[in-house]
Amino acid sequence: MSEETKSLNFLEHIIEDDLNSGYSKEDLRFRFPPEPNGYLHIGHTKAIGISFGLGEKYNAPVNLRFDDTNPAKEEQEYVDAIKRDISWLGYQWESELYSSDYFQQLYDWAILLIKKGKAYVDSLSSEEIAELKGTPTQAGKNSPYRDRSVEENLDLFERMKKGEFEPGTHVLRAKIDMASPNMLMRDPLMYRIMYKSHHRTGDDWCIYPMYDWTHGESDYIEQISHSLCSLEFKPHRELYDWFLDQVVEESRIRPKQREFARLNLSYTIMSKRKLLKLVDEGVVSGWDDPRMPTISGLRRRGYTPAAIRKFIETVGVSKRDNVIDVALLEFCIREDLNKTAPRVMAVLNPVKLVITNYPENEEEWLDAENNPEDEAAGSRKVPFSRELYIEKEDFREEANRKFFRLKLGGEVRLKNGYIIKAESVIKDENGEVTEIHCTYDPLSRSGSGTEESMRKVKGTLHWVSVKHAVPAEVRVYDRLFSDEAPDGHKDKDYMEFLNPESLTLVNAFVEPSLKEAKTGERFQFQRLGYFNVDDDSSADKLVFNKTVGLRDTWAKQQKKG
RNA sequence: UGGCCUAUGGUGUAAUUGGUAACACAGCUGAUUUUGGUUCAGUCGUUCAAGGUUCGAGUCCUUGUAGGCCAACCA
Numbered sequence: 001m002s003e004e005t006k007s008l009n010f011l012e013h014i015i016e017d018d019l020n021s022g023y024s025k026e027d028l029r030f031r032f033p034p035e036p037n038g039y040l041h042i043g044h045t046k047a048i049g050i051s052f053g054l055g056e057k058y059n060a061p062v063n064l065r066f067d068d069t070n071p072a073k074e075e076q077e078y079v080d081a082i083k084r085d086i087s088w089l090g091y092q093w094e095s096e097l098y099s100s101d102y103f104q105q106l107y108d109w110a111i112l113l114i115k116k117g118k119a120y121v122d123s124l125s126s127e128e129i130a131e132l133k134g135t136p137t138q139a140g141k142n143s144p145y146r147d148r149s150v151e152e153n154l155d156l157f158e159r160m161k162k163g164e165f166e167p168g169t170h171v172l173r174a175k176i177d178m179a180s181p182n183m184l185m186r187d188p189l190m191y192r193i194m195y196k197s198h199h200r201t202g203d204d205w206c207i208y209p210m211y212d213w214t215h216g217e218s219d220y221i222e223q224i225s226h227s228l229c230s231l232e233f234k235p236h237r238e239l240y241d242w243f244l245d246q247v248v249e250e251s252r253i254r255p256k257q258r259e260f261a262r263l264n265l266s267y268t269i270m271s272k273r274k275l276l277k278l279v280d281e282g283v284v285s286g287w288d289d290p291r292m293p294t295i296s297g298l299r300r301r302g303y304t305p306a307a308i309r310k311f312i313e314t315v316g317v318s319k320r321d322n323v324i325d326v327a328l329l330e331f332c333i334r335e336d337l338n339k340t341a342p343r344v345m346a347v348l349n350p351v352k353l354v355i356t357n358y359p360e361n362e363e364e365w366l367d368a369e370n371n372p373e374d375e376a377a378g379s380r381k382v383p384f385s386r387e388l389y390i391e392k393e394d395f396r397e398e399a400n401r402k403f404f405r406l407k408l409g410g411e412v413r414l415k416n417g418y419i420i421k422a423e424s425v426i427k428d429e430n431g432e433v434t435e436i437h438c439t440y441d442p443l444s445r446s447g448s449g450t451e452e453s454m455r456k457v458k459g460t461l462h463w464v465s466v467k468h469a470v471p472a473e474v475r476v477y478d479r480l481f482s483d484e485a486p487d488g489h490k491d492k493d494y495m496e497f498l499n500p501e502s503l504t505l506v507n508a509f510v511e512p513s514l515k516e517a518k519t520g521e522r523f524q525f526q527r528l529g530y531f532n533v534d535d536d537s538s539a540d541k542l543v544f545n546k547t548v549g550l551r552d553t554w555a556k557q558q559k560k561g
Numbered sequence: 562u563g564g565c566c567u568a569u570g571g572u573g574u575a576a577u578u579g580g581u582a583a584c585a586c587a588g589c590u591g592a593u594u595u596u597g598g599u600u601c602a603g604u605c606g607u608u609c610a611a612g613g614u615u616c617g618a619g620u621c622c623u624u625g626u627a628g629g630c631c632a633a634c635c636a
Contacts, residue, residue, distance in 0.1 A: 007575050007584095035636050070635060126634055135632050137562045171634055181564040183632055192634035211636050234566060235631050259566090261629095266572085314585065316574040318567090321629055325572050328586050338599060373599065404597065413595055446595060453595095460595045527596045554597040556588095 009317040011050065011228060014258060015058070023225070027253055028060035031224045032086070032093070033215070035067045036078035036199075038272035039287040039294045040085045042308070042329070046263040049312035051228055052091040061094035063222055068100050069214050071196040079199070081287070085295040090305045095222075099214050100200045102221055106209050107161070109217065109247055110172060110190060114153045118246060119190060120146055121156040122173050129171070132178070133186050140178035140186045160193055163206045167193045174213075176242065184239045188212055216240040217247065219255035227255045230262040231319065263315065264323045267479040268293045269487050269494055283498065284480075290534075290545050291480045291502050301477070302522050302532030302547030307336040323485065330548050337522060337530045337547070342370045342377060345415065345462040346510040346525040346544075348474055350389035352466065355420060357439045358386040363467065367447055368416040382511050384417050387466040389509050394461050395436055397425060402557070404459035406436070412459040415526060419444040419457055462526045469509035472542035475534065476504040514542065522547065 008016065019025060030051040034040065040048075055062035064086065068074050086093070113119035122129065122145045134140035148156075160170050172191040180186055190213040195206050219227045227240075237257045248254050264270060275292065278284050287294050290301035298308065311332040315324050345368075363385040371377035394405045394412075406412045411421045418440040426435040443452035483489075483497040510525075517523070522532040529549035537543040 007577095009574085033636090037636080067636065073635075129634080130632070133632055135562095136564070138632090139563090140632090168634065181631095183564090186632090189634060194634080208634090210634075215636085231566075232630060233636090235564085238565095261567085314573080316585095318574070320567055320573095322573065325587065328573075331586060334598090343596080343598095369595095372594095372596085415595060417595095419595095457595085459597085462596075524596085524598085527598070529598095550596075550598050552597075557597080 010319065011054070011226075011258060011260060011317055012057075015054070015226060018225075025058060025060075027223075027225055028054075028058050029063070029223055029225050029253075030055050030060060031063040031065050031219065031222060031227065033065045033067045033099075033218075033229075034082050035070070035073075036075060036082060037070070037073040038078060038276060039081050039296055041270055041272070041275065041292075041294045042265060042298065043263045043270040043293075045089065045295060045308055046312055046315070046317075047228070047230065048086060048089065048091060049309065050260065050317060052086075052093075053313075054226070054228075055094075060225075062091070063095050063097050063224070064093035065097040065099065065218060065222070067211070067215065067218075068098050068198070068200065069209050069211060071194065071198040071208065074199055076199045081296065085299075088299060088305060089295065089308060097222065098200055099209075099218050100198060102214070102218055103201060103205055103209070105221060106214060106217060107207075110157070110209075110213075111154065113174065113190075113246055114157060114172075115150055116246070117150060117175065119153070119172055119174050120148050121153050121160070121170050122146070122187075123156075123170050126168060129189075133183065134178070136181075136183060142178050143173075143187070146175065146187070157191075160191070160207050161205075163195070165193055167195060169193065172207075174243070176239075182235055182238050184212065184235055185242070188239060212236055212239050213243060216243050216255065216257070219257075220244060220248065220252070223253045224255045225253055227257045229257060229259055231259045231321075232262075233257065234259045259319070260317050261319050261321055263312075264321070265293060265329065266323050266326045266484045267481050267486070268326065269481070271487065274487065274494060277495075278480075283495075290475070291477055300535060301545055302337075302530060303333050304336050304340075304522075307333040310336070326479070333548050334530070334551070337524065339373050340371075341522045341524045341530055343368075343372070343524045343526050344511055344514055345382065345464055346472070346474070346508055346514070346528065346531070347389040347391055347462065347464050347469075348476070348506050348508045348525075348528065349392045350464075350509055351392045351395060351433060351436065353388045353390050353420075353436045353438060353463070355386050355388070355440045356423070356437050357442075360386060362386070363465070366416045366445070380513050382416060382513065383465045383468040384414075385465045385467050388414070388463040389466055389469060390436075390461050390463045392433075394459075395422070395433065397433070405461065406438075406459065411457045412461055413444075413446075413457050415460050415462050416446050417463070418442070418446075419452070419455060462528075464509045464511055466509075468512045470512055470515050470542065472508050472510045472514070472544055474506040474508045474531065474544045474546065476506055476546045478502050478504075508544075510542065510544075517542065524550075 032051045122143050132141045173187045176185045178186045191207045288296035288300045365381035368382045399407045420438045420440045422438045424437045425433045443450045480502045481497045482499040486494040486497040517533045530547040531544040534543040534545045
């Protein structure tokens with residue numbers, strides 16, 4: 001194996017530079033810090049892939065740290081889902097940690113800051129604080145409480161902790177610079193009063209630390225070397241460093257925050273809030289609806305961890321805003337499934353085909369290759385008989401030479417079976433074809449070795465024997481939004497772009513071997529696409545999800561007309 | 562009336578750090594094919610603009626332009 005020397009992304013350059021300037025490889029340590037307030041989506045996968053990927057590359061530990069400083073939004077359900085998803089992607093964290101583990105340490109440090117005159121209790125209302133904060137173009141003004149004595153601050157802060165005050169009456173703020181061009185440096189809040197029971201600490205605390213105060217110090221406690229986050233945190237870096245300055249010791253690792261551009265995918269949205277709305281309003285069946293860009297949605301849809309990881313690797317890392325073409329994601333799953341998914345036959349939109357010269361009660365079991373890409377996959381038997389289902393779209397009474405499928409007087413091969421010739425049709429009162437009558441060449445059976453079996457005919461159709469067909473529900477998905485950038489319009493809400501045809505229920509017929517298919521198993525329905533067995537599937541009712549269609553150059557040609 | 566960040570084919574990413582733009586996806590053409598799949602061969606197309614430094618600039622400098630982020634007791 002010739003290992004290609006892959007070029008480094010800018011984060012790897014930063015790490016390499018650190019390593020070259022004396023940083024020890026043993027000191028490398030990363031973290032993934034989700035807030036347990038929703039499910040992970042494909043965008044998070046990028047962040048996961050970056051930090052865990054770096055961990056794998058440098059053989060460095062990666063902590064899973066739940067950033068749980070806001071009990072108003074966070075729940076155990078989300079913690080469990082996040083762990084499940086990361087594990088499913090195939091990543092292993094060094095330690096499962098929680099910001100809430102550090103509440104006491106954070107509190108102690110806060111007192112230290114007060115004593116150093118770097119923090120004070122403000123007793124303004126939130127509106128007044130916002131008012132005095134100024135705007136990006138206008139400096140803020142000092143709070144009248146800014147110069148309280150250390151003693152008074154200590155006393156007030158302790159009483160905040162004891163629960164003597166109502167929410168909103170007091171907050172602890174860092175004393176930095178109300179005139180800073182960086183709004184985040186204008187005396188940011190460190191603590192607020194909140195009487196909410198926390199999913200881990202219960203009712204131990206009634207003051208909770210804010211993100212900025214918590215995050216960097218948590219990184220420091222865990223001795224994270226590189227704290228990687230998305231671009232919108234860039235302005236926070238100055239504050240991150242300021243907070244660190246208050247507590248770092250020379251001898252310990254000082255974490256550095258670096259920012260990368262988050263992932264955007266065409267035809268979808270990536271905001272947890274907006275995804276939650278789809279769930280709450282019943283637009284989708286849940287966080288794991290196969291149309292959702294969540295990891296659990298993609299999993300249920302039939303995506304593999306390998307495909308998702310390949311996708312993340314392929315999109316790369318940089319600092320520019322980007323929109324990845326969803327076609328790349330689809331390419332990645334096809335590439336994986338092409339090599340691994342067993343081929344089977346299923347007819348989604350059936351029309352009956354009768355082979356008039358095939359004996360009435362005969363049936364034969366034909367050999368069918370399970371995967372032409374993988375010889376080890378072996379073969380199976382599929383039943384053939386006089387009456388079959390084929391796809392409606394595979395037949396036309398008349399068609400030009402470009403139509404490789406079945407037409408009256410034309411020949412086609414039935415996959416793994418015989419060459420047939422269409423002779424006539426039966427129609428209903430509306431003129432719809434209800435039955436196609438054809439004849440077959442008994443000597444043309446696939447693999448029989450006869451001269452007739454070697455004959456080349458232009459088209460090959462998939463089919464299912466009527467008598468042996470197993471009914472199944474197939475859920476055919478299309479993109480959830482019809483617009484390339486659903487939340488990229490200033491004048492229109494993303495909900496306006498919902499695709500009414502994102503889910504189509506189809507009553508299909510599948511070959512009998514599928515009767516034993518287990519939940520989660522993935523198949524290629526030949527000539528149609530990749531499908532997997534849905535969680536809703538049961539012994540008496542098979543349910544499949546369409547993961548993704550095959551590349552379809554025929555459809556493209558037709559569109560061009 | 563501010564601060565910060567980013568500009569490379571349609572999309573995304575790279576370029577030995579100043580040495581003559583490449584890889585993937587998408588598109589297109591053809592070959593192979595018992596999946597209009599796969600595979601194979603080929604093809605299209607790129608450095609935001611204007612100046613400057615230099616033998617030489619995607620890379621450095623200046624000035625513009627465009628886009629993004631920042632005013633939650635959210636993370």
